[in-house]
Amino acid sequence: MINKTVNNVQEALEGVQNAMTLMLGGFGLSGIPENAISELVKLKVTDLTCISNNAGVDDFGLGLLLQQKQIKKMISSYVGENDEFERQMLSGELEVELTPQGTLAEKCRAAQAGFPAFYTPAGYGTEVAEGKETREFDGKMYVLEPAFKADFAFVKAWKGDAAGNLVFKGTARNFNPNMCGAATITVAEVEELVPVGALDPNNIHIPGVFIQRIFQGENYEKRIEQRTIRKRS
Amino acid sequence: MLDKNGIAKRIAQEVQNGFYVNLGIGIPTLVANYVREDIEVEFQSENGVLGMGPFPFEGEEDADLINAGKQTITALPGASFFDSSMSFSMIRGKHIHLTILGAMEVAENGDIANWKIPGKMVKGMGGAMDLVASADNIIVAMMHTNKRGESKILKKCSLPLTGVGCVTKVVTNLAVLEVRNNAFHLLERAPGVSLEDIQKATEGTLVVNGEIPEMCI
Numbered sequence: 001m002i003n004k005t006v007n008n009v010q011e012a013l014e015g016v017q018n019a020m021t022l023m024l025g026g027f028g029l030s031g032i033p034e035n036a037i038s039e040l041v042k043l044k045v046t047d048l049t050c051i052s053n054n055a056g057v058d059d060f061g062l063g064l065l066l067q068q069k070q071i072k073k074m075i076s077s078y079v080g081e082n083d084e085f086e087r088q089m090l091s092g093e094l095e096v097e098l099t100p101q102g103t104l105a106e107k108c109r110a111a112q113a114g115f116p117a118f119y120t121p122a123g124y125g126t127e128v129a130e131g132k133e134t135r136e137f138d139g140k141m142y143v144l145e146p147a148f149k150a151d152f153a154f155v156k157a158w159k160g161d162a163a164g165n166l167v168f169k170g171t172a173r174n175f176n177p178n179m180c181g182a183a184t185i186t187v188a189e190v191e192e193l194v195p196v197g198a199l200d201p202n203n204i205h206i207p208g209v210f211i212q213r214i215f216q217g218e219n220y221e222k223r224i225e226q227r228t229i230r231k232r233s
Numbered sequence: 234m235l236d237k238n239g240i241a242k243r244i245a246q247e248v249q250n251g252f253y254v255n256l257g258i259g260i261p262t263l264v265a266n267y268v269r270e271d272i273e274v275e276f277q278s279e280n281g282v283l284g285m286g287p288f289p290f291e292g293e294e295d296a297d298l299i300n301a302g303k304q305t306i307t308a309l310p311g312a313s314f315f316d317s318s319m320s321f322s323m324i325r326g327k328h329i330h331l332t333i334l335g336a337m338e339v340a341e342n343g344d345i346a347n348w349k350i351p352g353k354m355v356k357g358m359g360g361a362m363d364l365v366a367s368a369d370n371i372i373v374a375m376m377h378t379n380k381r382g383e384s385k386i387l388k389k390c391s392l393p394l395t396g397v398g399c400v401t402k403v404v405t406n407l408a409v410l411e412v413r414n415n416a417f418h419l420l421e422r423a424p425g426v427s428l429e430d431i432q433k434a435t436e437g438t439l440v441v442n443g444e445i446p447e448m449c450i
């Protein structure tokens with residue numbers, strides 16, 4: 001067993017520098033790497049390019065990095081659930097590259113899987129395809145999309161072990177598995193770091209080979225963005 | 234004339250036994266409430282769940298279980314969770330039978346615009362571009378006209394496109410329209426709506442063949 005464990009979030013983020021490109025898992029506020037984000041806030045690294053489906057809310061998730069103007073560019077599919085984001089975007093302080101959600105996921109997965117690029121039908125004939133190579137296959141048009149290149153990927157899992165094996169829960173899985181191994185260094189934080197051998201090898205979602213560092217996360221808030229309920233009848 | 238729930242009710246009639254269905258945000262979400270109970274249908278939410286159930290009871294909300302609108306949901310027996318790449322493999326690979334989404338504009342060639350108004354805050358396309366580029370069966374749920382009474386059923390979209398030549402059917406507060414051969418073919422009228430009302434509210438080419446029945450909802 002190759003041990004990927006680091007003692008804490010400080011060790012996990014060693015080497016993060018200004019102007020790096022970071023991938024961050026999560027959809028909305030679900031499955032975001034809360035500990036890594038808190039540490040990035042403390043490190044005060046700036047000029048970051050962040051690849052993440054969303055940009056958090058004003059006081060949580062990537063919104064915390066936006067408050068401190070640490071992000072230079074966001075690559076996302078859906079943003080603007082927070083006022084500071086909107087202000088920085090409209091004033092030109094923040095660069096935003098909007099990417100279709102499936103393309104965003106696949107640009108991560110392509111990096112993970114060693115594909116330099118792939119063809120997708122998403123965005124053909126729209127401004128997303130402007131300046132990009134297009135090609136016809138079986139009578140349908142596709143757009144060539146390159147894989148992402150990132151320095152760090154920060155993912156969050158439900159359970160993990162020292163070997164870096166990960167198990168996700170519910171829809172908190174989302175982009176997290178696709179970002180594992182898609183950057184030079186992948187850092188996984190887990191709600192529960194279990195002893196090696198405790199996870200059933202049949203039920204591991206991401207094998208440890210894709211992970212460089214893993215640590216036991218702390219104080220998860222797991223905030224709910226839209227609390228919707230139904231009445232008991 | 235139909236309200237939002239009426240549109241959802243009419244669209245629910247398009248959902249067939251054995252269908253995997255992706256519902257967009259807004260009116261499409263309401264469709265789930267009106268699907269016949271004697272058929273088997275599974276709803277996909279592109280953030281990573283198939284077999285999505287209704288909202289949870291109070292106290293049973295789970296931050297790890299949300300839909301694409303970031304609302305708390307439940308998962309039905311037989312449900313599955315998966316990552317974003319696999320979710321869009323289902324969509325891009327045409328394993329999802331029906332996509333229902335909202336639109337700001339639809340054109341007679343099947344173009345759809347629903348993600349961006351120039352000059353206004355752009356929030357992004359989310360999964361809409363992947364959905365419309367991939368699905369064979371795309372139904373749009375929308376109001377026939379905007380707040381100023383101008384048609385949203387057009388010859389050509391004026392807003393930035395989400396996808397080209399993809400919409401198969403449109404259900405509005407006034408009518409059911411099939412989109413083919415560069416025209417809107419009128420299939421049904423909403424209750425109490427005349428052919429003339431529909432013609433007046435439609436800027437795009439409208440094909441009317443014979444007597445147009447009123448919707449049964």
